[in-house]
Amino acid sequence: SSVGMHSQSDTQAGSGSFQSIGEFYAGKDVFITGITGFMGKVLLEKLLWACPQVGRVYAMMRPKRGRPVEERLEELLDSALFDRLRRDRPDFRDQIRPVQGDMFEPGLGLAPEAIEELQERVSIVFHSAATVRFDEHLKIAVQMNLDGPRKVAELCEGMRKLEALVHVSTAYANCERKVVDEIVYAPDVHPQKLLDAIEWMDDGVLEQVTPKLLGQKPNTYTFTKQLAEFYLVNKFPNLPLIIVRPSIVGASWEDPFPGWVDNFNGPTGLFAAVGKGMMRIMHGDRSCRADIVPVDIATNVLLASVWHQRQFKPQGRQPVYHAVIGPANRLTWADIETLTPKNFVAHPTQSAIRLPKAVFTTNTLWYQANWLFNHQLPAFLLDLWMYASGRKAVFVRVSNRINKSIRTLEYFTHREWMFNNANVMHAMECMSPSDRVEFDCDASKLDWHEYLERYCIGVKRYALKESDEDVGTARARIRKLQRLGLLWNVLLCVLLWRLTVKRVPLLRTMWLVMLNLAGSLFNKLPRLARS
Secondary structure (H helix, E strand, C coil): CCCCCCCHHHHCCCCCCCCCHHHHHECCEEEEECCCCHHHHHHHHHHHHHCCCECCEEEEECCECCECHHHHHHHHHCCHHHHHHHHHCCCHHHHEEEEECCCCCHHHHCCHHHHHHHHHHEEEEEECCCCCCCCCCHHHHHHHHHHHHHHHHHHHHCCCCCCEEEEECCHHHHCCCCEECCCCCCCCCCHHHHHHHHHHCCHHHHHHHHHHHHCCCCCHHHHHHHHHHHHHHHHCCCCCEEEEEECEEECCCCCCCCCCCCCCCCHHHHHHHHHCCCCCEEECCCCCECCEEEHHHHHHHHHHHHHHHHHCCCCCCCCEEEECCCCCCCCEHHHHHHHHHHHHHHCCCCCCCCCCCCEEECCHHHHHHHHHHHHHHHHHHHHHHHHHCCCCCCHHHHHHHHHHHHHHHHHHHCCCCEECCHHHHHHHHHCCHHHHHHCCCCHHHCCHHHHHHHHHHHHHHHHCCCCHHHHHHHHHHHHHHHHHHHHHHHHHHHHHHHHHHHHCHHHHHHHHHHHHHHHHHHHHHHHHHHC
16 A cells, blocks of 8 residues: 655656655645644644645644634644744744544534535645543544544545545554564454444443453554554555554654643653652553654654655555654663653652652552552542642542553553664655754654653643743752651651561660660770870
8 A cells, every 4th residue: 555656766866856845745735633632733833834835734623612613723823832933934824724523423524615625625634633542432442543544534535636644553553563563464353343343332242342352452542543554554445545653752852842742641641740749659660661752753754754655656665654763762661760750850840749759660569559658648648638728639539540540551661662663764864964854753863861851841831831930939849848758768767667676686686786886986986086
C-alpha cells in the first residue's frame, strides 16, 4: 500500500523537480481530525508556521457543551501555542476553516455541502482523532479507533485530489513483539468481524469477552490501533495510505517553544504528581527504556512522511514511519527517577504537599505497602484536616486516580522495545539542509538532562498553569519541606532505634559498649592534645 508518483532518480535534491517540504505543501488544502488533541494542535501550528503557503486547513471539530465549533476554534487559536503565529502572521486564522463533525456519527456527521467541499478541494488528510484512554470500554475504543478511521477512509475515497491519508497510530500497536519494524502486522482478530459483533453484542457480554479478545495486548487502545492499521491497508488498498506510529508523546523540545504540554496524559500526569509530592513510588523496572518522543519531533515526522512518499517512491518499503527515539539515544526510567525530582526542586510547583521524589520498584509487595503507608495514609490524614477546616476533601480521590494511572502504565514501565525507524532516517537523508533543521525527525540527538528540565518547567507553566512570578514562595516552601523531611527522618530513626534497643538484648549490649568507647575516647582527648 505504498504511495508516490515520481521515481527516486527524478527527485534527488538539487534536481529540477525536487521540492522542499514547504514548497510541497504550497497551495494544497489539508483536512485534519483530532485538532483539539495534543498532537493535532501542534500539527496545525507547525503546518501554518513552517509551510505558510499551504492552502486551506480544514479542522474537524464537534460542538461541546453547547459551544459551536467556531467558538471552540477561536479559543484554541488564542492559546499560548499560537503566540509566534499571532506575532509574525496575524492573519493566519484566514487559512483555517472549522468543519463540524463527530467521529461517532455516520459519515462523520458532516453536512452534505461540507463533504462536497472537502472532496473537491482536499489533497492531504491527517487523521489523528482517537481515544487515548488505555482503560476505555472496548465498544467505545472500537467505535473511535477502528470505525472512525473507516469513516475517514470512505470520505477520502471520494477526494478527487487526494495525495495522502496519514493515519496516526502508535508504536505500541504491536507491543507483544520485542522488535517492531516499519511494517503492518496481521492481528489475531479480524477487524471486520469485531466491527460486526459490536453492532449486536450487549455491553455486558462484550465486557466479559474483552480479555479473551485482547489476547497478549495490555489494553483496548493498543488492540484497536493494530486492528485499524490492518483494516485500512486491506480494506482500502487504492488509497495513498501512510501510517505514523509515535511512541510516548511528551512535551515539545523546541517548537513552537520548549516544554509546551497542555494535558496530563502519559508521563505528564506522573511528572505533575511527582512535582506536587503526591506520588513518590512507581511500579516499574528502572533499567528499562522510556521511549518518550517530543511532540514537535513526532509532528515533524507526520509532515515529512507525506513529502517523502510523494517526492520519493521508496522501493521495498511499506509507508510506515516510527516517530520514536531510535536505538542510539537511551533514556531509562532510572533517568526519570533521578532527574524529575531534581528538576522540580530547582523549579518547584506551587503548594507542593511533600518534597518531590520518585522511586521505581519491581517488587509488588514493597510497592503496595509503600503506597498504603506513604500515599493513602497521608492522603486520608490530609482529607481529615481539610474536612475539619470546612474545606472539600480531595486528596484520597486524587491519590486513587494516580494509582489507577500507574496501574495502566505498568505494562509499559516493566518492558522495553526496539522500534526500527529506517524510513524516518531515510526521509531525513532526502531532505535539504534547511529542512533537516525545520523538520527535524531525529530524536537521537536529544540531551535528556535538558529535555527533562524543559519538560518539568512546561508541566508547571502550561499544564498546571502556574505563574513563574511566585517562584520565590515555592522555593521557600521546598526549603521548609526539606527541613521537615530531615526532621521526620531523624525522629523515625530515633523511634526505631529505641524500639529495637529495648526489645533486642544484643543490640542493647552493643549500644552500651559503643557509649562506653565514645566516653573513654572523649576523656582521653585532652591528654592527647597536651602531648
